Amino acid sequence: MTDDRVDLAITGARLWREDAPRDLFAQGGRFVDAPPGGAAAAERTIDAGGRLCVTGFLEPHIHLDKAQINDDVRPNASGTLDEAIEIIWARKRAYTVDEIAARAVRTIRSAVTHGVTRFRSHVDVDSIGGLRPLEGVLEARERTRDIADVQIVAFPQEGIFKDKGTHDLMWKAMEAGADLVGGMPFNEETREDSARHIALAFEIAAHHDADIDMHVDETDDPEARTLEILAEQTMAQGWQGRVTAGHTCALAGYEEDYANRVIGLVRDAGIHMIVNPATNLMLQGRGDAQPKRRGITRVKELLEAGVNVSCGQDCIRDPFYPFGRGDPLEVTFLASHAAHMSRPHEIETVFDMQTGAAARTMGLADYGAAPGCVADLVVIDAADPLQALTRRADRTHVIKRGRVVAETVTQRRTAWA
Ligand SMILES: [Zn+2]
Structure with missing residues (x-):
């Protein structure tokens, strides 16, 4: 000075x-x-x-490439994750880098007015949009670098082995500037392919010395059991503390013994968990007879086990979720309701989910x-x-x-x- x-x-x-x-x-x-x-x-x-x-508020899980596409796609009639993904296919084919960047810039600026200073955004990597979502968000990051920091996750939403071409694109996305390796292991044809999907993510992460952040078991189906594989692989590869799992809705549907075993593995692996209450309250549990599930993962049980839990907006005005403005107080408010966190110390814990806990998830030593x-x-x-x-x-x-x-x-x- x-x-x-x-x-x-x-x-x-x-x-x-x-x-x-x-x-x-x-x-x-x-x-x-x-x-x-x-x-x-x-x-x-x-x-x-x-x-x-x-x-600073932190947004550890958002999709800047898809944000605000609802102005020109048809509404999601079933309200399901599957239909949302299908609606996006047509739109994604017509994506341009400039248009993605413009929506992402708008979304970042909106969230900044609500106090978000750092973001972690997933960007779709698949044979439909190629690397355009990544290029658009890289461009948006450049244009907003004086108001925000953005980490980018290469996210194979269509699966890696199910979608021909994504295997190579994942490697290319990391070369082209993605910071973290993403995944969506449940979206494969077989359990073996789900395991290969996770194994490939670790191979790419090791090559680039990168952290991993996956969409894990975002379904009501209790047979979705890729979180267990992710935790085991995290320990086998020595990536403890460097792996994040978002959504993990199926964990809420597991029977108790299995759920407790998986939570123990998640803790031992030092996996950071992210709950996305807005999207998953909207999407999950729709097929249940009453009583319907709340749609989010086992937040309290994870916290009790000593797992780091943060929360994120996930979607803003896209086929997955019609609302959202990137306001952490709105997202944590929803998390408080969805996870029954109402006692004074629980409200403090929820407040931590887009501040301190999110800083640990995002590996921010200078927070x-x-x-x-x-x-x-x-x-x-x-x-x-x-x-x-x-x-x-x-x-x-x-x-x-x-x-x-x-x-x-x-x-x-x-x-x-
Ligand atoms: Zn997501």
Whole structure:
């Protein structure tokens, strides 16, 4: 630092889980120690006024390539995952890189206004769209690099062996800039192919020294048992802590003994679990006679076992899910309902699912307010997580690398005082 000036001071920031407000300082995109002159040494000062602050909301599971395609596809009549995938085929054939990038940029900007500072996006890799979804999201990442960070997962939604050509495309996607190896092992013709699908992901991950993040058993069918294979392979390959499993809806339908065994394997393998309450409340359980399942994985049992559980938006206005705006308070609010998490400590845990827990999932060593961490900060117009979730409170300031990138203040006029 030269002449003890800093770019930004945030005064009266009450960081979540800290008792008292304090001042934070950013220089060169990172948090730094207080300069000798305090806030007077800052180019710009923001008064957080004792409001709740987090060092960025994180979106660990979103599909930026498919976001907002509902404007020009037919509605999903059955409301199922299978029909959603089919609807996208026709649209995907007509994809252009520019159009994907434009939708992804819009989606990123919307989420940033709600306080998301870092994303992990899956992009479809298959014989229909080729690498265009990846190229579109890479382009969007470039265009939004001053307001957000984006990790990209190469996601073989159509299967790897079921869809001819995807095997080679997965390798090419990693060469072309994808950060993580994805998967959808249940979407193969046979159990053997599901196992080969997972094995190939580890082979590619080893070659690129990359982490893995798969869509796992996103079905009501309790015979979908690829999570077990993923956990065993994670340990066999020494990839503990580097693997994430999203959705895992079938885990909710397993009989107790098997479910407990799989949860134990997931814990031992250090697999990060992501729950996607918006999409899966909408898609799952439709075929059940009453009582219908809630559609999400065993959140409480996983947490009790010591597994890291975060949550993500997944879909925004696509055939899988008609709503969504990338608001972490909306997603965690849904998670709280879907997982019966209503007690004070459970609400704190839910709030952690798109902050601290998501940072562990995404492997973010520079997340937090300590000097040296990336100077991302979200000021929330609330005193605590309960109030933030109750009101889906305004994010009054969203700061990315020490620069204010969005401000929101909702104004209301009433007939009473
Ligand atoms: Zn997904």
